[in-house]
Amino acid sequence: MTLTSEDTALDPDLLLDGVHLIGGDWVPARSGQTIDVVNPANRAVLARVPRGGAEDVDAAVAAAEGALPAWRDLDAASRGRHLFAWADLIDAHGAELDELERQEMGRPSWGPPRMGGQLRYTAGLADKVQGQSLPTFSPDALALTLREPYGVVGVIIPWNAPGPQFVMEVGAAIAAGNTIVVKPAEDAPLTPLALAKLALEAGIPPGVINVVTGYGAEAGAAVPSHPKIRRVGFTGSPVTGRAVMEACAKNLTPLHLELGGKSPQVVFPDADLEAAVPQMTFSITLNTGQVCAAGSRIVVHRSVHAELVDRLAAQMQQVTVGPWHRPVAMGPLINATQHERVLGYIDVGKESGAELVVGGGVPRGDGLADGFFVEPTLFDKVDPASRIAQEEIFGPVLSVIPVDDEEEALAVANGTEYGLVASVWTRDVGTAVRMSRRLQAGQVGVNSVLGAPAIGAPWGGYKSSGFGRTMGADAVLEWTQVKTVSLRDAAPPGR
Structure with a gap:
């Protein structure tokens, strides 16, 4: 063959x-x-x-x-x-x-x-x-x-x-x-x-x-x-x-x-946004978002909320989409069922009152018509109780949730059935220690996504993300x- x-x-x-x-x-x-x-x-x-x-x-x-x-x-x-x-x-x-x-x-x-x-x-x-x-x-x-x-x-x-x-x-x-x-x-x-x-x-x-x-x-x-x-x-x-x-x-x-995740990325006012935004974008577009560890929720302090959304929008608009043999950043979803499912979640996000900032549709262009492609999608001002903030979409759909303080951030971050990966973006050691202790996740990355870049790190989840x-x-x-x-x-x- x-x-x-x-x-x-x-x-x-x-x-x-x-x-x-x-x-x-x-x-x-x-x-x-x-x-x-x-x-x-x-x-x-x-x-x-x-x-x-x-x-x-x-x-x-x-x-x-x-x-x-x-x-x-x-x-x-x-x-x-x-x-x-x-x-x-x-x-x-x-x-x-x-x-x-x-x-x-x-x-x-x-x-x-x-x-x-x-x-x-x-x-x-x-x-x-x-x-x-x-x-x-x-x-x-x-x-x-x-x-x-x-x-x-x-x-x-x-x-x-x-x-x-x-x-x-x-x-x-x-x-x-x-x-x-x-x-x-x-x-x-x-x-x-x-x-x-x-x-x-x-x-x-x-x-x-x-x-x-x-x-x-x-x-x-x-x-x-x-x-x-x-x-x-x-x-x-x-x-x-x-x-x-x-x-x-x-x-x-x-x-x-x-069993997957709905991984939060908690962004504090002192976060290095220049370093964080490319990694956040990579996390949600890698493998077209079909990654259990994808950082699909951005939980951000209101003082840096607007700047972060502007940076994310600009970064996500630069993501190239295409088939496997081209030098692009993102390919298609796996099949027609997943394609329909992700587009359905995008519709749910629009109907929930979230603000669609980037994407939300099917890209057009040479070599894309026959594939299961979808645009990298960014929603802002997402209700933390909404379906797009609670359910694993398994696609390149990123939700931004503004919060007022650390306690609210922690409540939102832990407020789903999942507990696979969480990220904390801060330059303050005390904040990093407190959040690492209190986040309900099997892996916590400080100033990193997709879990810690460690050799030999065990992998697994809390809550409905599984066990073992x-x-x-x-x-x-x-x-x-x-x-x-x-x-x-x-x-x-x-x-």
């Missing part, structure tokens, strides 16, 4: 047409049906993938069960070496993987992908999984804890960053000794399939990684409800996350959830369970 853009072609060996990966074999869906994968910039069919269902998930679980004993019992350092080899292949195919994800997402280039580095960090954790020695009541006894893999695990990953999400979830799970079944989003399954192929080429044994493509209501629903899947990871919307959690509850399957953590030093530990072992000398006293 060859995928082409207007001026490049991908390596046909990176993907196989119409098949997914079960136990080391590339096979079609049991139903024989397929799903078209469409480039959202022009609606061209890129490829077809299997429309898997419960039978395919069953087969993948069986393959993962078969591979589990050897992989689980392999020493941790050797598992790490397999992941390092996988990372090397990812880097070697970085340009092709970037091109592939750009086409299935429709996004412009972000530069060389960081998936190899992300995986190396995880690989280095594989042999750092350690238990503890425990005190005992008697000198003739020893006690300790072991961290062991769950066994066969499952993850459901979203479409907005399919490559990094695949590497992040799969890398940590298999580094801990689990084997895995992955259900990628039907809108963007190609990069995960290509990464799985490279994992096999890197020497990761067949059955350790299995990828079943299909719709969420079919293949996706079969993952958390499967009785032999012993832990689940899900990234997506709160609505689907609740359904996943309900399915897991029937089998008492533990899980972690990352990915990335970070504990990423592999999240995929282990703890066993206590007690040993006592069986010889009689005095021998």
Whole structure:
């Protein structure tokens, strides 16, 4: 299968047409049906993938069960070496993987992908999984804890960053000794399939990684409800996350959830607006706003409100929009449903009484007519209780909410069901400390957006943004369970 853009072609060996990966074999869906994968910039069919269902998930679980004993019992350092080899292949195919994800997402280039580095960090954790020695009541006894893999695990990953999400979830799970079944989003399954192929080429044994493509209501629903899947990871919307959690509850399957956000950016009078505005604009237009951490609410002190809005309007008007192969800042939304949804929220914003400052429509121009494009949109004087200030739009729609003081700012910032990321813009250390303590978010960035620019920072949310953590030093530990072992000398006293 060859995928082409207007001026490049991908390596046909990176993907196989119409098949997914079960136990080391590339096979079609049991139903024989397929799903078209469409480039959202022009609606061209890129490829077809299997429309898997419960039978395919069953087969993948069986393959993962078969591979589990050897992989689980392999020493941790050797598992790490397999992941390092996988990372090397990812880097070697970085340009092709970037091109592939750009086409299935429709996004412009972000530069060389960081998936190899992300995986190396995880690989280095594989042999750092350690238990503890425990005190005992008697000198003739020893006690300790072991961290062991769950066994066969499952993850459901979203479409907005399919490559990094695949590497992040799969890398940590298999580094801990689990084997895995992955259900990628039907809108963007190609990069995960290509990464799985490279994992096999890197020497990761067949059955350790299995990828079943299909719709969420079919293949996706079969993952958390499967009785032999012993832990689940899900990234997506709160609505689907609740359904996943309900399915897991029937089998008492533990899980972690990352369910999006409505991230506030709190701007104080002493903020450096020259530094803040480009980052704020980047945060809401990166990936066309289809980022869980997007800073979609600007909570600003009235003394700098007017100046900030003027600066944001000017900056957002400079954002270039176009297809993946052009040097632009923003591409299309992922599909027709998302396009209609975001435009619907813009209508809701207008009807709510918010002041539309920039955007609000569909851009026109060469190469845009067939894609799911939308203009970067800025609303001012937004009611903090309105839908556009409360609900995750997952598009390039920014709401500005003026406030009078720190307490009001804090109340507005914490006043949604979400708690993933928050930003504070101030030069005052005391303000930064107080807000960092009191903001209800899993990540707080001071004078930064999209979370702190830290290596190894754990990622996860508060409230309806989910629970559990990915990335970070504990990423592999999240995929282990703890066993206590007690040993006592069986010889009689005095021998």
